[in-house]
Amino acid sequence: MKRITFICLVLLxxxxxxxxxxxxxxxxxxVVVSTLNNPWFVFLAxxxxxxxxxxxxxxxxxxxxxxxxxxxxxxxxxxxxxxKAILFNPTDANGSVVNVNKAKAAGVPVFCMDxxxxxxxxxxxxxxxxxxxxxxELGKYFVQQLNKKGKYVEILGLVxxxxxxxxxxxxxxxxxxxxxxxxxAQQSADFDRNKGMEVMESILxxxxxxxxxxxxxxxxxxxxYQALAAAGKASQVKVIGFDGAExxxxxxxxxxxxxxxxxxxxxxxxxxxxxxxxxxxxKRDFPxxxxxxxxxxxxxxxxxxxxxxxx
Amino acid sequence: MTKGIKYSxxxxxxxxxxYNSVYFKKLSEVKAxxxxxxxxxxxQRLYAALTTSSEKAITPDQLINELRSDKAKAFNxxxxxxxxxxxxxxxxxxxxxxxxxTENEVxxxxxxxxxxHIATEFVFGNAxxxxxxxxxxxxxxxxxxxxxxxSEVNKIIRNKVLPPFKSTVKTGDAVAFTGAVGLxxxxxxxxxxxxxxxxxxxxK
Numbered sequence: 001m002k003r004i005t006f007i008c009l010v011l012l013x014x015x016x017x018x019x020x021x022x023x024x025x026x027x028x029x030x031v032v033v034s035t036l037n038n039p040w041f042v043f044l045a046x047x048x049x050x051x052x053x054x055x056x057x058x059x060x061x062x063x064x065x066x067x068x069x070x071x072x073x074x075x076x077x078x079x080x081x082x083x084k085a086i087l088f089n090p091t092d093a094n095g096s097v098v099n100v101n102k103a104k105a106a107g108v109p110v111f112c113m114d115x116x117x118x119x120x121x122x123x124x125x126x127x128x129x130x131x132x133x134x135x136x137e138l139g140k141y142f143v144q145q146l147n148k149k150g151k152y153v154e155i156l157g158l159v160x161x162x163x164x165x166x167x168x169x170x171x172x173x174x175x176x177x178x179x180x181x182x183x184x185a186q187q188s189a190d191f192d193r194n195k196g197m198e199v200m201e202s203i204l205x206x207x208x209x210x211x212x213x214x215x216x217x218x219x220x221x222x223x224x225y226q227a228l229a230a231a232g233k234a235s236q237v238k239v240i241g242f243d244g245a246e247x248x249x250x251x252x253x254x255x256x257x258x259x260x261x262x263x264x265x266x267x268x269x270x271x272x273x274x275x276x277x278x279x280x281x282x283k284r285d286f287p288x289x290x291x292x293x294x295x296x297x298x299x300x301x302x303x304x305x306x307x308x309x310x311x
Numbered sequence: 312m313t314k315g316i317k318y319s320x321x322x323x324x325x326x327x328x329x330y331n332s333v334y335f336k337k338l339s340e341v342k343a344x345x346x347x348x349x350x351x352x353x354x355q356r357l358y359a360a361l362t363t364s365s366e367k368a369i370t371p372d373q374l375i376n377e378l379r380s381d382k383a384k385a386f387n388x389x390x391x392x393x394x395x396x397x398x399x400x401x402x403x404x405x406x407x408x409x410x411x412x413t414e415n416e417v418x419x420x421x422x423x424x425x426x427x428h429i430a431t432e433f434v435f436g437n438a439x440x441x442x443x444x445x446x447x448x449x450x451x452x453x454x455x456x457x458x459x460x461x462s463e464v465n466k467i468i469r470n471k472v473l474p475p476f477k478s479t480v481k482t483g484d485a486v487a488f489t490g491a492v493g494l495x496x497x498x499x500x501x502x503x504x505x506x507x508x509x510x511x512x513x514x515k
Contacts, residue, residue: 018401026392055509120452130394132458140433144415166454173462176434287449293396304498 006236021199022167023162025188029057029276030078032071033089034115038191038219040245041089043308044265045113048087057280059262066158073089074195075099075221079106085276086110087269092160093118100241105174109279111272113266125275127268127273131163131242135170138240141214141259141296142175150179150211153203157191157216164188166240167216175214184210189220196223204231212238213214225256244251244297252299259298264309267292279283322472322502343480348456361443361489361509368489370405372423375479375501386496392441393448393457397497400442402504404489406514416505417480426503429488431477434468437461438507442491468508476511485514502507 029052033045039209049059062078064071068091078086079102086103088110098124100110109124116126154171159162169237175181184207190197196215204210205225213228215221221241228234236254241248243261251257275286297305344498369377390399407419407427415432430495433441442460451457480486490506 028319116454128454132454133394133461136435142433143433166458169455170458174433267395288452289448289454291394291448293392293394293400295396295399295498301498 002115003109010032021088025112026058027084027280028082029059029075029087029273030062030083030086031059031087032062032064032074033080034064034071034091035066037065039101040218040243040263040265040308042145044089044269047266048113048269048273051270052087052276055277057277064091070140071096073100074193075103079103079108081106082282084163087272087276088112088162090117093162097122109276111275112271113268114163114224114263118162120288123288124279125272125288125290127141127271127275127290127292129163129263129268131166131261132170134263134296135167136174137296138214138242138259138261139171141298142214142240143178143181144173145258146181146212148178151182151184151207151209152212152214153200153207154183154186155196155199155213155215155220156188157220159188160189162260164216171214176224185201187216189223191217191287192221193219193223194232196220197227198223200224200227200245201230204228204233210237212242212258213241215241216235217241218243218245218251218257220271221257221260222247222251225251229256237282244294244305244307244309247299248308249302249305252297252302255299259296262297262305262309263294264292266309314332329407332481341432341501348451348453348459350456350459350463351361353460354467356496357440357443357445357460358464358467358509360445368402368404368443369426370421371403371407371492371504371506372494373424374375374401374403375423375425375504378499382496382499386494390496391444393446398451398493399496400438401492401494402442402444402489403492404462404487406485406487409480409484409486412482417477417486418503419486425501427492428503428505429486429508431473431506431508434465434473434507438491439464439509441449444490454471456475456510458495463505465507472508476508476513480513487514 031048032044033041036042045061049061052059062074071091095116097119100117103110106156112123112126116128185203187199189199213224221239225239228237238258240258243258248257248260351447386399389401406423410420411418417429419427424442489510492504
């Protein structure tokens, strides 16, 4: 009995001895992104990962596939695997709050990129585009391009994403003041290009005489343009998107897309990674929200811009 | 003894569940949290403050000279914005002579013959809110409240400031103004800056 007790004590002491190798292993940062099915989010995730790697962290990108349950699995995986910080692009402004709070309870800071969650206390910081202001500029341009009259359609993004409503509200805060402009249809296409095309095709059946389409992102705008081109109406309908994605920028150059708003995912991703690094080094006071300005791109200034806000 | 331990465990479990199910909060805290932000009042107070105090504003001619001389310094010294990025907003004041009147703007020529386009139709956006330097992003947890400040200030301009001005202004009039100009540091265009007006007076 005494021998067994002695062996147990020795084993216990051995388990408590600090592992000399722990300090030499890089800390880990997780990038949890809403979807890798959209090139814009691929760029966001890869930029965040690259910046974290440059700062000396081991990084893994987790794809939530636009599914909150998958996102929950990603968070549980990241927390259990000892990731020190999460750079997060949420799937659902309300549904994702529980995941953020779980990470916070586990001592893992969460830095939201591009999309926010509806929680003032959960995330350590939220770095977002000023979508509302960007869509005010798009709304002004839209009114001018349509000469304050005509029928138009709005194609919304994911309804659970606050960006969808920020963009829509910014746009309508201008356009709704002009009674000559009539919204004949408003439907969601989940920020997806193929769905954008299908929604546009369907709406054109009922409303063939529209003059403009406002889309909550460039992917849907490109899909809408495809549908309009197939219907032989591309030259008579102004198509507006949001993001500054590569195909939309080329689309503006080609005269297919009328305007978009350039976001700066590089700024958001790098800021999030830098904040995570600062957290790991002991900093604890971060601004709860940072807005990153967006810039309208049209045929007039297209030569001054590259996709994704790159210089 | 066994029964005693069992009952004790039950008491602890029930107490634990009960403790985590009930929260006590001060009524004053709950009332404060549920009070909606009044953007109309806020905007009216902000507008009143802007119309009575414009000593930090510079003239458009001076702004253009300083930007041409040292762009970085001028942006840092005079430009304001709540969002990070290349766009900054500048509070300007001065006077000019009306050169042209169109459906959407009145074009002034300043003392140095620079053109200033006063927006008279599309008064939207954050130029006035941000140039005022009176609004702190971190005072607002709700982005919609911040957006509503700009919206309500712009409504005051569109509904109260512009109608009397538009109905009487003529080419050749001298106009004194205060307002906000938005400029992009990376894509700077000083030919024909657009002014979001705060005050407009036709000088007789």
